[in-house]
Amino acid sequence: MPALTLFRLYDLPAEPPDAGDLRPVSPLVLRALWDEWGADGEPPWPAPAAHLLLAKENGEPVGCVGVNLTAPGEVGPLLRAPVLADRADLAGALLHGALWRLRWLGHAYGVAPAGVADHAGEALRATSWAIPGDVGSPPAERDVPGQEWGDVLVDLRDWPLPRPVVELELDGAPVLVRRPEAAEQLLVVDWIKDVFGRGWAAEFARAFAHDPVSAVVVARPRGFAEDPRRCLLGFIAYNTVRAGMLSSIALSEEIRGRDNGIAATLLSSCLSEARAHGFDHVVLGGVSRRLVALRAVDAAWTVPGSCPGVFGKGIRDR
Numbered sequence: 088m089p090a091l092t093l094f095r096l097y098d099l100p101a102e103p104p105d106a107g108d109l110r111p112v113s114p115l116v117l118r119a120l121w122d123e124w125g126a127d128g129e130p131p132w133p134a135p136a137a138h139l140l141l142a143k144e145n146g147e148p149v150g151c152v153g154v155n156l157t158a159p160g161e162v163g164p165l166l167r168a169p170v171l172a173d174r175a176d177l178a179g180a181l182l183h184g185a186l187w188r189l190r191w192l193g194h195a196y197g198v199a200p201a202g203v204a205d206h207a208g209e210a211l212r213a214t215s216w217a218i219p220g221d222v223g224s225p226p227a228e229r230d231v232p233g234q235e236w237g238d239v240l241v242d243l244r245d246w247p248l249p250r251p252v253v254e255l256e257l258d259g260a261p262v263l264v265r266r267p268e269a270a271e272q273l274l275v276v277d278w279i280k281d282v283f284g285r286g287w288a289a290e291f292a293r294a295f296a297h298d299p300v301s302a303v304v305v306a307r308p309r310g311f312a313e314d315p316r317r318c319l320l321g322f323i324a325y326n327t328v329r330a331g332m333l334s335s336i337a338l339s340e341e342i343r344g345r346d347n348g349i350a351a352t353l354l355s356s357c358l359s360e361a362r363a364h365g366f367d368h369v370v371l372g373g374v375s376r377r378l379v380a381l382r383a384v385d386a387a388w389t390v391p392g393s394c395p396g397v398f399g400k401g402i403r404d405r
Contacts, residue, residue: 090217091368092198092199093197094214095196095390098213098392099183109141112151114139116141116151117133118130121166131156131164138154138156139151139152139153139156148168152166152181158367162182162203163200164203165178165182175206179211181206182203182207183207193330195330195331195370195372195397218242219388222385229388230377230378230389231390231391236374238370238373238393239377240387242386243367243369246359249360262320263305264305265356266304276288276291278316279291279337290334291327301327302357303322303323303356306319320339321342323335325360329372331368334372355383370390
């Protein structure tokens with residue numbers, strides 16, 4: 088697989104890029120510019136949420152760069168008009184503009200292939216990290232010691248697609264790991280608010296704004312108890328804190344700390360849901376027990392410099 092670079096978008100330079108007239112246009116424009124400028128090979132097929140940023144000088148197109156075009160949270164390809172092929176400043180401005188666009192769209196991280204990331208100037212390089220290729224190496228070697236917490240990058244390119252429902256057994260009775268239904272929103276969010284706090288409840292509520300719902304719960308079957316809240320055992324969500332970021336796994340006190348496979352199945356199911364959404368990479372946000380996550384997923388690494396990341400600026404709620 089090609090070498091990739093991760094950019095911490097929350098650490099981008101405070102000043103926006105000086106990219107002149109840089110604005111989003113239809114991704115279909117890429118096809119015309121690809122042919123006109125004689126780019127090699129074939130242009131990538133645009134993903135559903137694709138953007139193309141087009142740079143103009145004196146009213147004429149001089150360069151373009153894809154945003155979310157190959158996969159959510161990714162930058163590229165990057166093209167310049169042939170007469171400007173040696174304009175390093177233009178390529179750097181296009182990359183900077185694409186990363187700013189990703190941040191504006193709600194991403195905490197952006198991924199770029201080597202041919203695009205190589206155009207980063209000094210300020211952008213300070214926010215970057217070359218994604219390792221040591222899949223399956225010992226978890227401690229994929230961690231960054233000394234961080235109080237950190238974000239964990241997961242490569243999903245070989246991750247399986249989801250199963251609608253996974254049935255497990257707890258104390259001799261079935262429990263289901265599944266996507267929550269819309270009619271369960273108020274029940275689940277109120278339960279999270281009472282058990283885990285308003286901050287987590289607010290994040291989880293965002294999952295219901297997406298279609299399909301960007302969350303997974305573990306619950307006992309309907310009718311298990313007179314109080315339906317007793318059916319709820321845990322949850323995890325993605326695209327809530329930031330685009331392409333998973334929340335922490337939350338388990339009820341009843342099952343917390345028990346070796347029952349529920350936490351691992353929640354994580355695996357949520358990663359599969361994100362893969363089906365089109366992500367090639369996602370981030371587990373603010374993980375303190377990182378070695379547990381790194382043991383569960385071979386293609387995962389702690390991101391250097393990710394503490395406090397996106398979690399150090401918001402007002403804390405109980």
